[in-house]
Amino acid sequence: MHDLIRATLSSSVYDVAVETPLEAMGPLGERLGRPVFLKREDLQPVFSFKLRGAYNKLASLSEAERAKGVICASAGNHAQGLAFSATRLGVRSVIVMPTTTPSIKVEAVKRLGGEVVISGDTFDDARLHAIALGEAEDLTFVHPYDDHQVIAGQGTIGVEILRQHGGPISAIYLPIGGGGLAAGVAAYVKFLRPGIRVIGVEPEEAASMTAAFAAGYPVPLNEVGIFADGVAVRQAGDETFAILKDTLDEIITVSTDEICAAIKDIFEHTRAIAEPAGAVSLAGLRKHAPSLAERGAAIAICSGANINFDRLRHVAERAELGERAEAVLGVTIPEKPGAYRAFIGLLGPRAITEFNYRIAPGANAQIFVGIGLKRGEAEKAELVETLERHGHRVLDLSDNEVAKLHIRYMVGGRVEGLENELLYRFEFPERPGALLRFLEGLAPDWNISLFHYRNHGSDYGRVLAGIQVPPSERPAFEAYLDTLGYAHWDETANPAYAMFLAPR
Structure with missing residues (x-):
């Protein structure tokens, strides 16, 4: 641990990285009843914190190792961070990317000076090819998170947070994929101010560190959801797990809808559009901070903003659900004239966000309806009770992925x-x-x-x-x-x- 803190404090990341601001999120803080701050790592030159760890690793290499070049496997932010850092240091960088990588990311790596090799259908395929190619060409493999120098580079975020906010801090929320950022920040924060609660946050569908904590060691997940692709890691790192098991106070998980709601919060406050992985820790803060007994500040990290434009439609669709500002219901109504008007009357002045219906044989019709809410879960419960009291069968689909992704269109x-x-x-x-x-x-x-x-x-x-x-x-x-x-x-x-x- 002392070696890691020493490496963090002596890091040379500021040759390429900038010290990003810690911004107060006033409206969200007012809602949660405490100061809320957002660490803006989306403002780095490659729009992600990954630049810190990649550069620190390259800076630690010997002249002989730099002369040979480096290699990694990545379809996202690590690729861009490594390519940028290598170009700045005059080092050859080879980036192996799977065939599924969107062209926008491939072109971004090329613009930053990386040599792109397309190989494999999955990240694991690309990683194996990168390791084999690195051995064949004597290149140094740079791991995206499970590396001492990479972790130390990410730890500089923690140094900045504690310097920028000297007042009381109740909790810092850290996004976890493989665990590099979380390990670096948690180690430094707990070393210097152990009274601060450090909370890890993972997507529900890619909770690899949660699984590692449950098993007592890193284990592979059977399935990994890829909505928050920047933290969609099948297995937590060995080194990151060893650090986090002693430095995290808790790990929580967040849903896709909660991540989308956090993206909306970031946009409304900063006018920046975070990628899903970039909003994971704020989603955790929004969910968990109301339970904190301490009244100090709550801090989250906007870890990146590399999002494809065409994903915004999906984010916008799900943000209202994540804020509990919309209910999605399946409702049975009588298949007879006047039933639709009577049903709408029961909804009162609420906004109808979606209504899907098709006539069908029989005495009853099934409708799929989205309804705007102003008072969240309490208002939804009252609405469901009203509908059932008037003889309608109601199925709450607000948390049903199949309904929200597919059935609403069918x-x-x-x-x-x-x-x-x-x-x-x-x-x-x-x-x-x-x-x-x-x-x-x-x-x-x-x-x-x-x-x-x-x-x-x-x-x-x-x-x-x-x-x-x-x-x-x-x-x-x-x-x-x-x-x-x-x-x-x-x-x-x-x-x-x-x-x-x-x-x-």
């Missing part, structure tokens, strides 16, 4: 008499041939009965598929999905599917 697609349909949610790699590979592996009698795809500007497309599989062949179907290697979830029992799409 209302009215029910089929009579369809047998043996299974419903699966997938994350397909966003590359040519991904769908064809999926289809070619299906047995001839496994019929696709439903399919919905949405692109959210990320490396993966989100797919909902219905497949008719005889019960006797389901073990073979599951084995096929495991072999395919695409992230997948069985949603056959999902209540939103039962309400709007399942065969009668």
Whole structure:
């Protein structure tokens, strides 16, 4: 630990990095009843904190090592940080990026002076190729987080925070992917001011450090959601885990909707648009800070702002849900004249954000409705109680991923008499041939009965598929999905599917 603190304090990151401001977020602080500050790492030259660790690692290399060059595997901020740092030091940098990497990121690395090698369908494939290529060409491999000098470079953020805010601090919230930033900052803060609570924050769908804490050592996750791709790490680092197990007070997780709400908060305060990973720690602060007994400041880190423009639509859709300013409900109403008007009357003056309906045979109709809320969960509970009291069956879909990603666009697609349909949610790699590979592996009698795809500007497309599989062949179907290697979830029992799409 003393070696790490010494390396942090002697770091040369300011050859390329800037000391970023610690900005007060007044409106959010007023809502939470305490001072709230945001550390603006999105203002670094490459719009991310990753520059600090990458440069510190390169600066620590010997002249002989620099002369040979460096290599890494990355599809995002680490790639840009390393390319920028290497160019500044006159060092050759090779960046291995998977085939799913958006062209905007590839071009950004090239502009910064990196030699881009495209290899592999996944990050793990790219990493293995980078290691092999590094050995073949005698290049130094620069790990994105599990490296002493990288961690020390990220720790300079903690040095700045404590220098910039000398008053009482209740808690500092740190985003965790592999754990490099969190380990560097937590080690320094706990060394100098151990009374400050240090809280790690991870996405619910990529909680690798949470899994490591539960197991007592880093373990691989079976599935990793990629919405917050900058912290979507399958397994926490060994060195980062060793530091964080002794320096973190707590780890919490946040949902996609909560991250989107934090992105909105950052935009409204700074007019900057954080990437999802960049808003993770503020999402944790918004969720956790009200439980703090101490009245000191709460601090979060905006760790990056490298977001594809076409992802903003998805962020905007989900931000209201993350703020609990919208409810998404499935409601049963009578299929008769006047029922729609009576239902709208029960909603009162509330704003209707979405309404999906299609006429169907039978006495009842199913509607998918979004409703604006001003008082969050309490108002939603009152509304549901009112609707049920007037004879409507209500299904709260506000936290149902299948409903929010897919079913809201498919209302009215029910089929009579369809047998043996299974419903699966997938994350397909966003590359040519991904769908064809999926289809070619299906047995001839496994019929696709439903399919919905949405692109959210990320490396993966989100797919909902219905497949008719005889019960006797389901073990073979599951084995096929495991072999395919695409992230997948069985949603056959999902209540939103039962309400709007399942065969009668």
